Amino acid sequence: MKKLLMLAAMLAAVTTATAAAPDAAKIEKTYTTTCAACHAAGIMGAPKVGDKAAWKPRIAKGKPALYASAISGVKMMPPRGGNPGLKDDELKAIVDYMIGKSN
Numbered sequence: 676m677k678k679l680l681m682l683a684a685m686l687a688a689v690t691t692a693t694a695a696a697p698d699a700a701k702i703e704k705t706y707t708t709t710c711a712a713c714h715a716a717g718i719m720g721a722p723k724v725g726d727k728a729a730w731k732p733r734i735a736k737g738k739p740a741l742y743a744s745a746i747s748g749v750k751m752m753p754p755r756g757g758n759p760g761l762k763d764d765e766l767k768a769i770v771d772y773m774i775g776k777s778n
């Protein structure tokens with residue numbers, strides 16, 4: 676019985692790992708295809724991903740404010756990064772991804 680439980684726990688761990696992987700890859704891919712055009716090089720004053728100084732004051736505004744900017748746009752930043760097909764949850768995940776590389 677104990678062995679069976681261990682097997683079940685191991686199976687659960689494997690399933691969670693494989694379920695999370697494609698998502699992270701998809702987020703990174705969407706960032707690369709949609710957002711990196713401006714955010715990789717810092718085009719038009721976009722905060723460059725990886726540039727901690729550029730992100731610090733933005734991160735200080737709090738995530739909800741950054742999510743709102745990503746969804747609705749701000750100044751030269753187009754709504755949804757110019758990709759209307761992106762869902763709010765995807766945009767939030769990409770913002771988290773960008774912040775994660777810039778803090």
Ligand code: HEC
Nearest residue numbers: 709710713719720721733741744745750751752755756769
């Ligand atoms: C056409 C260029 C462009 C693209 C594409 C773009 N951005 Fe931006 N982004 C900008 C600019 C410019 C700013 C700075 C706006 C400002 O002056 O505060 C910005 C700012 C931001 C900010 C900070 C907003 C704030 O309130 O401080 C976030 C978050 C962001 N972009 C997320 C994204 C995400 C996510 C994507 C892809 C889905 C994306 N951007 C695609 C140009 C772009």
